Amino acid sequence: EHTCILNLSCDDKPGIVAAVTTELAALGANISESNQFWDPLTNRFFMRIAFRVPARLSIEDVDRALRPAVDRYEMRIALTDQARKPRIIIMVSKFDHAMQHLLYQIRVGWLDAEVVAIVSNHETCRADAEREGVPYRHWPVTKETKLDQEARLLDLAQESGADLVILARYMQVLSDGLSKRLYGKVINIHHSFLPSFKGAKPYHQAFERGVKLIGATAHYVTPDLDEGPIIEQETQRVTHAMSAEDFVAAGRDVESRVLAQAVKAHLERRVMLNGHKTVVFQK
Amino acid sequence: EHTCILNLSCDDKPGIVAAVTTELAALGANISESNQFWDPLTNRFFMRIAFRVPARLSIEDVDRALRPAVDRYEMRIALTDQARKPRIIIMVSKFDHAMQHLLYQIRVGWLDAEVVAIVSNHETCRADAEREGVPYRHWPVTKETKLDQEARLLDLAQESGADLVILARYMQVLSDGLSKRLYGKVINIHHSFLPSFKGAKPYHQAFERGVKLIGATAHYVTPDLDEGPIIEQETQRVTHAMSAEDFVAAGRDVESRVLAQAVKAHLERRVMLNGHKTVVFQK
Amino acid sequence: EHTCILNLSCDDKPGIVAAVTTELAALGANISESNQFWDPLTNRFFMRIAFRVPARLSIEDVDRALRPAVDRYEMRIALTDQARKPRIIIMVSKFDHAMQHLLYQIRVGWLDAEVVAIVSNHETCRADAEREGVPYRHWPVTKETKLDQEARLLDLAQESGADLVILARYMQVLSDGLSKRLYGKVINIHHSFLPSFKGAKPYHQAFERGVKLIGATAHYVTPDLDEGPIIEQETQRVTHAMSAEDFVAAGRDVESRVLAQAVKAHLERRVMLNGHKTVVFQK
Amino acid sequence: EHTCILNLSCDDKPGIVAAVTTELAALGANISESNQFWDPLTNRFFMRIAFRVPARLSIEDVDRALRPAVDRYEMRIALTDQARKPRIIIMVSKFDHAMQHLLYQIRVGWLDAEVVAIVSNHETCRADAEREGVPYRHWPVTKETKLDQEARLLDLAQESGADLVILARYMQVLSDGLSKRLYGKVINIHHSFLPSFKGAKPYHQAFERGVKLIGATAHYVTPDLDEGPIIEQETQRVTHAMSAEDFVAAGRDVESRVLAQAVKAHLERRVMLNGHKTVVFQK
Structure with missing residues (x-):
């Protein structure tokens, strides 16, 4: 027995769930978790379904069985076998807390992933x-080398079959071209509660404004800086007695946590794109 | 078109979802929300499914169509029509904040319910x-009148077809008999983070212990005081500079909020009993 | 015995606290609570000190005793007697939740204030x-009547000796002139986590952006809309399954709570202005 | 110029703050932060005051100057120079997350401390x-060796001049004797929201009870297991779909954070004992 995860989206009409689950039942598959969302604004239907299939059936067998339903409802689907460990690339600059937290969570098994490589523009880590x-x-980035280094990154992502590139406080902005090519496969942690304080030095902006909460936002990267679909956010209380540096320190925990949650949700196929928003199916 | 909600639980085996959704599809019903949970410890399967059915079909038609599946899988089900406004009885003593919050949320439509009666052992409200x-x-309670008053409450609940009795800081303990008869239909708000500080004066107990957070717990009432299945909990920060009375004051908001959330979840059929625990399907 | 509160700010130098507390000790006053903050960026010192003075001493006596210290350190001070109940004006339009919460908190004594008047551009409340x-x-506002109505408000504030004007979801923007004249005496609740989503319909903006948390911000009103000094903020989790209307509903609680906290802090003289930021001395 | 911190407690009477701050002003010291608390139940007064003193004055000079005031008010005081880095002993068993978090926070400077030793009953770390x-x-503990190992720990604590022993998920219970000797100098992290779920396997207890929030508590160690004065607590949302192991995993972050906060507060002398409770002066 092994567990598969099916993600599907299509225009909503009666019979979708019946069609899919009838096929699964015919295969002898048993559903262990299922989530769905119908967006009334777009009439789009989203589903994530995890099920155990008998060991003799491969993922291709499952895919074949689902094809008629997929075609009938013009579904976009992704079918994954949980036995295959997801692969990630972690990118980091000098601040290493978010990366350390990811590595630790992988070590203790909370995050189930294989780190294909750690890529940095510095030697630090x-x-x-x-x-x-x-x-x-160690791929240092200058204006001249940026596109070359991005080409190497793209090669690495493709050759390694990486499921996700994680910008764990990687301080270089990806080019528009790369952002588009890897859309939905790159998660960034921004150290503010977006859309407040986009761009550079968000904690210092927050300090200047005199906010009473700081935050962090994990989002998919798009060509529009800090405008990508949001996956996870959290805030944390601060006071007038704290300096901008205190904000930075308090923010480290929130950033680490928010990024790890977003990465886990992505790797467990709990995140689906709905236009410039996300559907996140919580456990 | 009207919306129905089906709650079901049964032992898990392959084909449950397919059986149900296939019947729904055959009726031309369209699923708007669906949640499920499989408890690996008991192999019990829980499902809540909301669907729109054509106007010409009554809830009895839906029930009839589902019968074969219900019988085959030995499901326990509840089927409700969202058009029927749920009925509630609110019980209160002197502290009225939780009741006021419920009444307000009904007034603005966040809670969809009809208050059949407010029952109190005082004239205050x-x-x-x-x-x-x-x-x-106004049903005052003494040792002598307690069972009579409970009999009146039971009558009221039955005659009015109440879906829920809410103890909104009602300071009388229900008898074992009544707790059993109304099991799963009475929600209490306890003013602590259970299982800490059961029984009387929980804020004063919390103050004595020097905790740094206080809390509130909404739970179904059982004969074991403050031991019923928990539906919702929340905590709130306190400091050494706050008195027990400050705890009481800070707790009012948390209690009101937690109770309202639990009531809403219950009335929307999002809460299912799983032994002495609850399954709560969040929106 | 009665309790007084002294707020002071001045440029920081050695001896300020000694000077003040020595005078208080000489009067036989006993400190019950004291908070201070030194802003290293501006070298400005802020202090709030609550103390019990013998009944035979009036607030004028206390003021007189403190004068030499005040002059020596060029302090800006405010001295208030806790026995005098603060006066507030509540302004509201149609959404009444924040006002209801304030009125309730006054009724149960958590907020110690006398409501001088409720002012509205509608009849609703x-x-x-x-x-x-x-x-x-009931002072309806049109482009033509706006300045007249503001003049009436200013009169009312002055005649009643109001300590605070509260915009409890009052949907009219105050003019620059009035904002300046009442600077530091008008608190607004904005229904977003500022500086995100300034201006109109912040929940709908938040929904559009696909955030995972919504929030509320209580701030002093300045001519720059939604840019005034922030007193209190809080956030609340939302999900992809919630509509903009669900955001609005979820936000009601947060708004009510945040506004009440800010009002309480203001009335207890816990908030001091530090440029375009606030110092908030928590209990 | 260097910064000193004075902690004092005594029975409350008029003139305490004046006496202390007048002496400090006479020394040319400048207060950078000050907090105080008067407990109305015991009439006990608590104060923490941080101040910069001219370089030519030693901590002994400051102590000498304060003596008359200390004697007059029968104060218990502790006077520390911030230039002296506090020393800590970290104790750990197999679960290393709380220790890792402490080590990381020391590395990035958020915690200012020197780790004298890591003590473990296992080789793991x-x-x-x-x-x-x-x-x-590596000091393995059996029933036979326990007291010997504790004697070694006491020696280590004394020889190294350790300010704090941290039980960072150290799974051995300290003996009554050691708990008493080191009272106020040993902080434990308990993996529940005390007083709920004392003793072993709190996450499994929480899972059994079906709570909707889990938590962690940092407290001083006393002979009464899990009954010591609480320094810091936090909670975290869980759902019916999470297993006891999921609780354990979700709890790691909370435990790490709560322990680090408590340790920081202790080392910065922000925590004072008030009977079996704590006064925690937040920044």
């Missing part, structure tokens, strides 16, 4: 990569 | 009931 | 005012 | 200690 037995790619 | 146009039952 | 025994001023 | 350049003491 090499020792951490080596300790984890993960390849470290 | 009569004016509020009158303002809302709700019958007020 | 008259019955609530009457029930509380509070004068209701 | 040796590599982490070595990476940080911290001595690792």
Whole structure:
């Protein structure tokens, strides 16, 4: 027995769930978790369904069985086998807290993923990569080398079959071209409660404004900086007695947590894109 | 077109969802929301499914269509029509904040319910009931009258077809007999984060212990005081500089909110009993 | 014995606290609560000190005793007697939840204030005012009448000796002139986590952006709309399954709570202005 | 110029603050932060005051100057120089998340402390200690060796001048004798929202009870297990769909955060004991 996850979206009409679950039942599959969402504004239907299938059936068998339903309802689907460990690339600059938290969560098994590589424009985190037995790619970025380095990143993502590129406080903005090519496969952690304080030094902006809460936002990367679909957000109380540096320090925990939650949700196929928003199916 | 909600639970086996949704599709029903949970410890399966059915079909038609599936899987089901406004009885003593919050949320439509009666062992809240146009039952309770008054409550609940009795800071403990007869239909708000500080004066107990957070718990009432299945909980920060009375004051908001959330979840059929725990299907 | 509160601010130098507390000790006053903040960026010092003075001493006596210290350190001070109940004006339009919450908190004594009047550009809340025994001023606002109505408001504020004007979801923007004249004496509740979603329909903006948290912000009113010094903020989780109307409903609680907290802090003299920011001395 | 912190407690009477601050002003000291609390139940007064003193004055000079006031009011005081880095001993068993978080926060400077040693009843964390350049003491504990090992710990604490022993998920219960000798100098993280779920396997207890929030509590260790004065607590939402193991995983973050907050507050001398409760002066 192994567990598969099916994500599907299509225009809503009667019979979708019946069609899918009837096929699954015919295969002897047993549903362990199912979530769905109907967007009344667009009449779009979203579903995530996890099910155990008998060991003799491959994922291709499942896919074949579902084809008629997929075609009839013009579904967009993704079908994954939980036995295949997802692959991720972590990108980092100098601030390493978000990366450390990801590595720790992988070590204790909360995040189920294989780190294909840690990519950085600095040497700072090499020792951490080596300790984890993960390849470290030091790819410094200047205006001249940026596109070359992005080409290398794209190659790496494709060759390794990476499911996700994580910008764990990677301080370089991806080019429009790369953002588009990897759309839906790159998650960034922004250190503010978006849409407040886009761009550089958000904690200092927040300090200037005198807010009483700071926050962090994990989102998919798009060509529009800090405008991508939001996956997860959290806030944290601050006071007038805290400096901008205190905000930075208090923010480290929130950033780490929010990014890890977003990454876990993505890798467990709980996040689906709905235009410039996300559907996030919580456990 | 009207919307129905089906709650079902049964032992898990393949084909349950397919059986139900296939019948619904055959009726031309369209699923607008669906949640399910499989408890791996008991192999019990829980489902809540909301669907729009054509106007020409009554809830009896739907029930009839589902019967074969219900029988085959030995499901326990509840089928309700959203058009029928749920009926509630609110019980209160002297502290009225939780009741006021419920009445307000009904007034603005966030809670969709008809208040059959406000029952109290005091006269205190009569004016509020009158303002809302709700019958007020002043039923004082002494050791001698307790069982009589409970008999009146039971009559009222049955005659009015009440879906829920809400103990909105009602300071009398229900008898074992009544707790059992109305099991799953009475929600209490306890003013602590259970299982901490059961029984009387929980804020004073919390103050004595020097906790840094206080809380509130909405739960179904059982003969075991403050041991019933928990529906909703929340906490709130307190400090050493706050007195027990400050805890009481800070707790009013949390209690009101937690109770209202639990009531809404119950009335929308999002809460299902799973032994002495609850399954709560969030929107 | 009665309790006084002294708020002071001045440029920081050694001896300020000693000077003040020595005078208070000489009067036989006993400090019950004291908070201070030194802003390292501006070298400005802020202090709030609550103390019990013997009954035979008036607030004028206290003021006189403090004068030398005040002059020596060029302090700006405010000295208030807790026995004097603060006076407030509540302004409201059609959404009444924030006002209801304030009125309730006054009724149960958590907020210690006398409502001088409820002012509205609609008739909607008259019955609530009457029930509380509070004068209701229905002052409709059009482009033509706006300045006249503001003049009436200013008169009312001055004649009644109001300590605070509260915009409890009052949907008219105050003119620049009035904002300036009443600076530091008008608190508004904005229904977003500022600086996100300034201006109209913030919940609909938030819904459009697909955020995972909504919020509310209480701030002093300035001529720059939604840019005034922030007193209190809070956020609340939302999901993809919630509509803009669900955001509005979920936001009611947060708005009510945040506004009440800010009003309480203001009336207890816990809020001090520090440029375009606030110092908020928590209990 | 250097910064000192004075903590004092005494029975409340007029003149305490004046006496202390007048002495400080006479020394040319400048107050940078001050907090105080008067407990109306016990009439006990608590104060923490941080101040910058001219470089030519030693901490002994400051102490000498304060003596008359200390004697007059029978104060209990602690006077510390911020220039002296506090020393800590971290104790850990197999679950290392809380320790890792402490080590990280020290590395980035949020926690200002020197780790004198990591003590464990297992070999598991040796590599982490070595990476940080911290001595690792592997002291296995059996019923027979327990008191000997505790004697070694006491020696270590005394010889190293440790300010704090941190039980970062150290799974051995300290003996009554040691708990008493080190009272106020040992902080434990308990993985529940105390007083709920004392003792072993709190997450499994919480799962059994069906709570909707889990939590963590940092407290000083006393001979009464899990009954010591609480320093910090936090909760985190869980759902019916989460297993006891999911609770454990969700709890790791909360535990780490709560422990680090409590340790920071202790090391910054923000925590004062008030009977079996704490006064925690927040920044």
